[in-house]
Amino acid sequence: MKISDFQTKDVINIVDGKKLGQISDLELDLRQGRIDSIVIPQYTRFLGLFGSAGAEVVIPWRNIVKIGADVVLVRIDESKQRPEEDDLHART
Numbered sequence: 001m002k003i004s005d006f007q008t009k010d011v012i013n014i015v016d017g018k019k020l021g022q023i024s025d026l027e028l029d030l031r032q033g034r035i036d037s038i039v040i041p042q043y044t045r046f047l048g049l050f051g052s053a054g055a056e057v058v059i060p061w062r063n064i065v066k067i068g069a070d071v072v073l074v075r076i077d078e079s080k081q082r083p084e085e086d087d088l089h090a091r092t
Helices: none
Strands: 010-013 019-022 026-027 032-044 050-060 063-065 071-074 090-091
Touching: 019 032, 019 050
Parallel strands: 010 071
Antiparallel strands: 010 019, 026 032, 032 050, 050 090, 063 071
């Protein structure tokens, strides 16, 4: 699968059914030769009209449940997330 194929898929959290967005980037472990995580940009609205880039959500590869033809299903349970955990974090 090409990275460009990945970027056209919607990312859906199976815990709450929320659409998180589309993959903008991948974090790679070059030593191991594998994907560590996927990066999804978060957009904020200015005056309800214009979207601007905000923080990014980084989802570890181990949280990916299924990669389908149109979507990537992930399992992120934010209610169980502790602040010190690094599984899902926002970058600025």
